[in-house]
Amino acid sequence: MKLESLKELFVEELKDLYSAENQILKALPKMIKKASSNQLKSGFEEHLEQTRGHVERLEKVFQQLDESPKGKKCKGMEGIITDGAELMEEDAEPDVMDAGLIAAAQRVEHYEIAGYGCVRTYARLLGHSNVVQLLDATLNEEKETDAKLTRLAENVNVEAKEAA
Ligand code: FE
Numbered sequence: 001m002k003l004e005s006l007k008e009l010f011v012e013e014l015k016d017l018y019s020a021e022n023q024i025l026k027a028l029p030k031m032i033k034k035a036s037s038n039q040l041k042s043g044f045e046e047h048l049e050q051t052r053g054h055v056e057r058l059e060k061v062f063q064q065l066d067e068s069p070k071g072k073k074c075k076g077m078e079g080i081i082t083d084g085a086e087l088m089e090e091d092a093e094p095d096v097m098d099a100g101l102i103a104a105a106q107r108v109e110h111y112e113i114a115g116y117g118c119v120r121t122y123a124r125l126l127g128h129s130n131v132v133q134l135l136d137a138t139l140n141e142e143k144e145t146d147a148k149l150t151r152l153a154e155n156v157n158v159e160a161k162e163a164a
Contacts, residue, residue, distance in 0.1 A: 006122055006125065006126065007126055009122070010119060010122040010123065010126060011065065011067050012072070013115065013118060013119050013122070014058065014061060014062065014065075014067075014069070014119055015069060015070070015071060015072035016072055016074045016076075016115065017058060017074070017112070017115050017116065017119065018055070018058045018059075018062075018069040018070075018072075019072050019073050019074040019077065020074040020076070020077035020111070020112065020115065021051055021054045021055045021058060021112075022055060023074065023077045023078060023081055024051050024077070024081075024108060024112075025048070025051050025052065025055065027081045027084065027085075027108075028044055028047065028048040028051065029048065030085070030088065031044050031084070031088070031101055031104070031105065032044045032045055032048070034088050034097060034101060035097075035098055035101055036094035036095065036097065036098055037095075037098050037152070037155075037156055039152055039155075040098050040101065040102065040152055040156065043145075043148060043149070043152060044101075044105070047105075047145050050141050050145070053138075053141075054138045054141070057134045057135075057137065057138050058134075058138075060134055061131050061134050061135065064128070064130055064131055065128070065131065076111060077108070077111060080104070080107050080108055080111060081108075083104065083107070084101075084104035084105075084107075084108075087100045087101070087104055088101075093160070093163040093164060094163075095156065095159040095160040095162075095163045096160045096163050096164075098156045098159075098160065099153065099156050099157050099160035102149050102152060102153045102156055102157075105145075105149055106146060106149050106150070109142050109143075109145055109146040109149065110146065112142045113139065113142050113143060113146065116135055116138055116139040116142060117139060119135055120132055120135040120136055120139055123135055
């Protein structure tokens with residue numbers, strides 16, 4: 001497919017994010033089960049709830065643009081999630097597993113932050129101010145989640161270090 005305009009790239013990138021968010025929606029319940037720290041579990045639970053909101057926001061974005069969210073599989077997110085799934089199959093000390101889960105989750109967040117940052121900028125350039133607001137709201141939640149994971153890692157990594 002030939003991309004003729006920034007608008008077309010914008011829609012393609014949004015489809016990628018829509019696929020990514022739906023993949024995260026499926027992966028998070030497995031991460032919740034695998035986490036040992038209650039704080040980490042509840043952090044993932046909260047982010048699962050937020051992710052449902054991210055999917056809904058993207059659906060609103062597509063509605064406003066009169067475009068379909070379907071038709072793309074985000075291979076980048078698929079790879080990040082596959083890496084996480086491989087980690088979860090490892091036989092690991094619970095604290096070490098938690099540290100690994102945080103690392104996997106932060107990769108997810110950084111990937112999303114990059115994606116939302118780009119589409120938010122495209123939306124601004126293309127003059128879709130309502131869409132900018134929706135994308136900004138999600139971008140901020142992804143950044144907050146990343147910061148929260150960094151704070152959690154401060155304890156979890158120390159416990160992982162003391163595990164063996
Ligand atoms: Fe998200």
